[in-house]
Every structure is written in C-alpha cells, then in structure tokens.
Amino acid sequence: xxxxxxxxxxxxxxxxxxxxxxxxxxxxxxxxxxxxxxxxxxxxxxxxxxxxxxxxxxxxxxxxxxxxxxxxxxxxxxxxxxxxxxxxxxxxxxxxxxxxxxxxxxxxxxxxxxxxxxxxxxxxxxxxxxxxxxxxxxxxxxxxxxxxxxxxxxxxxxxxxxxxxxxxxxxxxxxxxxxxxxxxxxxxxxxxxxxxxxxxxxxxxxxxxxxxxxxxxxxxxxxxxxxxxxxxxxxxxxxxxxxxxxxxxxxxxxxxxxxxxxxxxxxxxxxxxxxxxxxxxxxxxxxxxxxxxxxxxxxxxxxxxxxxxxxxxxxxxxxxxxxxxxxxxxxxxxxxxxxxxxxxxxxxxxxxxxxxxxxxxxxxxxxxxxxxxxxxxxxxxxxxxxxxxxxxxxxxxxxxxxxxxxxxxxxxxxxx
Amino acid sequence: xxxxxxxxxxxxxxxxxxxxxxxxxxxxxxxxxxxxxxxxxxxxxxxxxxxxxxxxxxxxxxxxxxxxxxxxxxxxxxxxxxxxxxxxxxxxxxxxxxxxxxxxxxxxxxxxxxxxxxxxxxxxxxxxxxxxxxxxxxxxxxxxxxxxxxxxxxxxxxxxxxxxxxxxxxxxxxxxxxxxxxxxxxxxxxxxxxxxxxxxxxxxxxxxxxxxxxxxxxxxxxxxxxxxxxxxxxxxxxxxxxxxxxxxxxxxxxxxxxxxxxxxxxxxxxxxxxxxxxxxxxxxxx
Numbered sequence: 001x002x003x004x005x006x007x008x009x010x011x012x013x014x015x016x017x018x019x020x021x022x023x024x025x026x027x028x029x030x031x032x033x034x035x036x037x038x039x040x041x042x043x044x045x046x047x048x049x050x051x052x053x054x055x056x057x058x059x060x061x062x063x064x065x066x067x068x069x070x071x072x073x074x075x076x077x078x079x080x081x082x083x084x085x086x087x088x089x090x091x092x093x094x095x096x097x098x099x100x101x102x103x104x105x106x107x108x109x110x111x112x113x114x115x116x117x118x119x120x121x122x123x124x125x126x127x128x129x130x131x132x133x134x135x136x137x138x139x140x141x142x143x144x145x146x147x148x149x150x151x152x153x154x155x156x157x158x159x160x161x162x163x164x165x166x167x168x169x170x171x172x173x174x175x176x177x178x179x180x181x182x183x184x185x186x187x188x189x190x191x192x193x194x195x196x197x198x199x200x201x202x203x204x205x206x207x208x209x210x211x212x213x214x215x216x217x218x219x220x221x222x223x224x225x226x227x228x229x230x231x232x233x234x235x236x237x238x239x240x241x242x243x244x245x246x247x248x249x250x251x252x253x254x255x256x257x258x259x260x261x262x263x264x265x266x267x268x269x270x271x272x273x274x275x276x277x278x279x280x281x282x283x284x285x286x287x288x289x290x291x292x293x294x295x296x297x298x299x300x301x302x303x304x305x306x307x308x309x310x311x312x313x314x315x316x317x318x319x320x321x322x323x324x325x326x327x328x329x330x331x332x333x334x335x336x337x338x339x340x341x342x343x344x345x346x347x348x349x350x351x352x353x354x355x356x357x358x359x360x361x362x363x364x365x366x367x368x369x370x371x372x373x374x375x376x377x378x379x380x381x382x383x384x385x386x387x388x389x390x391x392x393x394x395x396x397x398x399x400x401x402x403x404x405x406x407x408x409x410x411x412x413x414x415x416x
Numbered sequence: 417x418x419x420x421x422x423x424x425x426x427x428x429x430x431x432x433x434x435x436x437x438x439x440x441x442x443x444x445x446x447x448x449x450x451x452x453x454x455x456x457x458x459x460x461x462x463x464x465x466x467x468x469x470x471x472x473x474x475x476x477x478x479x480x481x482x483x484x485x486x487x488x489x490x491x492x493x494x495x496x497x498x499x500x501x502x503x504x505x506x507x508x509x510x511x512x513x514x515x516x517x518x519x520x521x522x523x524x525x526x527x528x529x530x531x532x533x534x535x536x537x538x539x540x541x542x543x544x545x546x547x548x549x550x551x552x553x554x555x556x557x558x559x560x561x562x563x564x565x566x567x568x569x570x571x572x573x574x575x576x577x578x579x580x581x582x583x584x585x586x587x588x589x590x591x592x593x594x595x596x597x598x599x600x601x602x603x604x605x606x607x608x609x610x611x612x613x614x615x616x617x618x619x620x621x622x623x624x625x626x627x628x629x630x631x632x633x634x635x636x637x638x639x640x641x642x643x644x645x646x647x648x649x650x651x652x653x654x655x656x657x658x659x660x661x662x663x664x665x666x667x668x669x670x671x672x673x674x675x676x677x678x679x680x681x682x683x684x685x686x687x688x689x690x691x692x693x694x695x696x697x698x699x700x701x702x
Contacts, residue, residue, distance in 0.1 A: 043522055043525060044630070044631075045530075045629075045630050045631035045634075046530075047525050047529075047530035047630060048529065048530025048531045048630075049530070050530070051530060203674065204674065204675075205670070205674070206670075206677055206678065208631070208634070208635045209670070209677075210622075210626045210632070210635045210636065211430060211625060211626060213426040213429065213430065213556070213625075213667065214423060214426050214666075214667040214668070214670045214671045215670065215671070215674075217419060217422040217423050217426060217671065218419065218671050233531070233532035233627065233629045236532050236534075236627070237532065237626065237627050237629075240534060240627065241553075241625070244544065244553040244555065244556075244625075245544060245551065245552070245553055246543070246544030246551035246552075246553075263531055264531065264532070266531070267531055267532060267533055267534060268534075269534075
C-alpha cells in the first residue's frame, strides 16, 4: 500500500497531538510549581557573594509564602564554585535533570560567558548577576534579563557626579585587570572627560595581587581623587593599604559599584568613613520593599544585605511581577518573556523596567559611608533616576562603537 | 627619588614576607623531597588564626604565637597520619598535600566565611612612619626586621644546633644519615612541623599587610614555588636571596611595566630552570 503525502501529514499531526495532550492536561489540571534554578558559588573565592545570592532569594521567597506570581516555587540551588566549566555542567544539570524553567545567576562574567550559548540554545529565561557589557549589548541573548546593571551603568553617573558636584578636575583610575574593571573605568573616563575632567593615570593591578604597595607608591599625587574599580575583597585591601601608606586625606577616594559593598563594610573600620561610592542599591534605601527586605535580612543573618543579596531579591521581585498577569496559566516561556519585556516592577532598588536588550533601566544611587547605630552604612546622597546602560547616549551610536575596554575610549590626558 | 626609595622598601618588605613563606617550603622540600602544596593553605590558616586571636583582643604577639603553634600542630599531624603511610611514593605524597590544601581552603571558608578579615597590627606599628620626608608604613619596616631576624635564627638553627646538623645530614644523604644513627622518622616530623610553623608565622605577619581572605592560599603558593626554584633545592641561603630577588623583581616589575607583571615574575624562574636547573645556590649533588 502506498501512503500519499496528505494522509501522512494528517497521521503525523494526530500522533503529535496525542503525544502532547497528556502533558497539557496535567499542567492545567494541577497547579504545577515553578521550577527555579539558582546558579551560585558557595565555595571558592566568590563564596561570600554567592552565599548572599542564595540568602537574598530565600529572603524574598520566605516573605512571599514561597510563591512567585501565585505559583508555588520549587527552588533548586547549584554550587558552581565560581569555575566556568563547572558552571556549565551545573547549568545543564539544572535544565536537563532538574527541569528548571527559569534560572538565576551565575555570579561571575566568565561563568556567564561559559554558559551563554547553552542557555540561548535552550531558551531558558535567565536573570544573571554578572555585569559584562555585551551580554545586553552587541551580543544580547533574547532570553536574558539583567536586573542589576552592566559594568559601566553605575560608573557613568558617578563620573558625572565627580565632575559636576565634587568638582574634581584630575583623577586617577585604579581597577582590577579583568574585563569588569576595564569596562567600568572606560565608562567612567568617557563621561568624566566629556564633562571637562581629565583622567591623568590608569592602573590595572592583577586580580590576585596580594599586595598593592608598588601601585600605591606610584599614584599621581597631583590628582584630586582616585576612582576604585575593584570587586570582592580587593577594594577593602586597597583602602587599608592606602591608609597604611599615609595617603588618607592627601587623595580623595571614590568607588565603583562593588568597591565598598555592605559585605565588605562590615569588616571595615573608620578608614572607610566618608568614601563616596555608587551602586544601584543600598541597604539604606527607604522604599517600602527594601525597608521590609533589609530589616528581615538583618534579623535573619545579622548583617546588611549588599549587592549580591539585592541582586537575586530584585530579580525575584521582577519575576514575581511578570508572572502575576499569567496567573492560572500553564508555564510558558514565550508569554513570560513578553510579560518581562513589559514589566514595571517595584523592587528593593526602586522601579525596574527593561530596555530592548534585556538590561534594566533603573535608579542609580551615589552613597557615602557613615556610621549609624554602631555599624557602617552606605547613606544615599544623590539619586540618578531611570539610568539606562547607554547613559545619555543614543543606543544605535553606542552599539556601533567598540565595547568598552582597556584601550577604548582612548585616554588622551595621561600625565607622563 | 621618593619613588625609588619607596619601591625599594616595598621590595624589601615583600621579600621579607616571601622569606618567611618560602623558607619552610624549602626546608621540607630539601629534606623530604616533597613539594608541600599545603604550604599556601598553612599560610592562610596562619593569617586566619592571627585574625581571630587579634580580634578577640589578645594582642598581636599572642596572635603570632598561636598561629605558629596551630599550623605546627596541623603540619605534624598531617605528616604522622597521612604522609607517613605514603612513604616512598613521592607522587602520592604530593597529591595528598594538594588534597589537604583543598580541604583546608574549604574548612577555612566554613569557619571564617567568605569575607575578608583584617588583621590589626600592634598599635604602635599601625600608622605610617616618616622617613627622609616621606611616609612609609611602619608595619612593613617591622616585617623587614622580622624577616632578617628569622633568617639569622634559621641559619643558626641549621648550622649551630644538633637538630640542624641532623637536617643537613638528611638533606645531603638520607641513607648515610640513617646508617650513622639519625632517626629519620622523628627528623621528618620535626622538620614538617617547623616548615608548617614558618608558613603559619608568615601568614600571621603577612595578615596586617594582606588580610585573611579565601584565595590567599592560591595567591601565595606560586610565589613560594618561584622562590624555591630560583633559590635552589635544599639551599636555605639560596631561598633567602631568591626571596629578595623576587621581591624586587615583582615590585619594580609591576611599577614600571604593569602590563607584564606576571611575565616578569615568572621569567627569572623559567630562565633558571632552563640554564641552571639546580637553582642559584643549589648544590650539584648527586
């Protein structure tokens, strides 16, 4: 017997429908929990931030009856150790074995890059913590929603603040010798120099430099201030050694978004007082979501939430808000994505919405370290509302230029 | 002028710290032929113990003593309980030390958390000192002094004491040393304790400069390896000299050509390995 094409297609379609039907029925019948995977680093050098990521998310879920947009959440946590290859394995495990439907993390940029092609191919909605610029610019993944910021998103307004409010004319930029440090200083330099300032020196100590002595000795003393583009514990160590060398009071310090995080502040003393930093968050923010979050977090863990805890907390708020209109429907990634693109959520950092590249447009805060109730806090002194990753530049032109790096934009005012 | 002076002092301070770090490594390597990869972890444990003790308000001197004792005990137990069972299998011993370093790093993370912990120097050394009209951290000057004292003490220990004579005999020819009645077992344990203690002391003295943080072990271990390879296996004097050479090379390298910091750091090691595999002062022993 011969089968003509038409009847073959009909048969195949029937078979397909029959196969698909049971799962449809099942997901409509009972309220299926949302399977949320968290990629974090609970061991290795990033463990401090990684643990905070988990705690921030736990905090949100605990305050909301373990539900997001009315759905019960089943949280699966994977420890990458901060290692790219392991981040990739764990991502696959979360998606294939644990059937995670939405992911948060990973923490570090190189982990995000190592998992990028897989996440794209599997079309998993993901909320990263990593800040690499091109993840939401020239190489944007349509399934990625970054509620924190790009490397330079906070550096732009800080540069504006340094030039216009603090009236700095000449600055030294010091940052970790990794893409994050390069991108942050590049963004800072661009805005600072366009506002009339001059970057007279740029230093990039190796990420694992145990000692900054040789860098401190060559800081340009004629500058008004030093910008610190450090991550993790490096800013903390730099500032301690800066004071050790008797430089405190001779050169002002300002810091990027991870230079004086709450996680680092709790181990610092008076040497941190008065340092101005920038971030999209502070545990001191007075909005109702954060008042609740920071209070509960402090009560549960005994310290203030910082960058990493806020990152997952804010992402959970956004996911919650985006799932809200989809209540009662079976989980569908396409409709979640559409909803995320339209969302305007109230979060611990203030209102959050996304641009066409999946990056947050939200408030950025200039803060200064003060002592309050016996502990050091980042008090807010200026708010830049609705800051985009493109600052005030036209996105088209911005994207036509090369990505921020060590050498771009070129530094034209370096003192010999 | 000020630049050169400051950087010279920086080099000496880093060299001093490297001396404390590497001399223990060199002792163990010279006698037992084990590249003790736990050395970075022991340094880190020393820094953490010192941080905790100093934080508890017991003073910096106590912090240094307890850090040294704690790491000596860990080293001794490890040698007795693990390395002893793997005697004669150098490869397994090195792997065991690597394994222990991972375990130690994770235990530190559990015990002290992931945040960096500062170690307060003694109060009288906490500010900058004024030298020829510019300021330099007084603590770093103290580290240079401590390192020089440690070098002299170690030298006297090896050259003028019975234990030192035994160690030298063991380094030169272990079977012969055994034949004349030196108990290798006790010798190995005491040298391992001593080496581990030096690492812990290095960590305690390094604490106020570097702070205690996860990853400190991995930052320090390569530096110890470079120094020991450069100085020559089994030569304590070579280790002393190499510590300061690396201190200068690293400090001036990062100051003058920061982009090539690591190239400059590892280049001397590669050159030595290529042209003088026994190290600067390594003897041409059979």
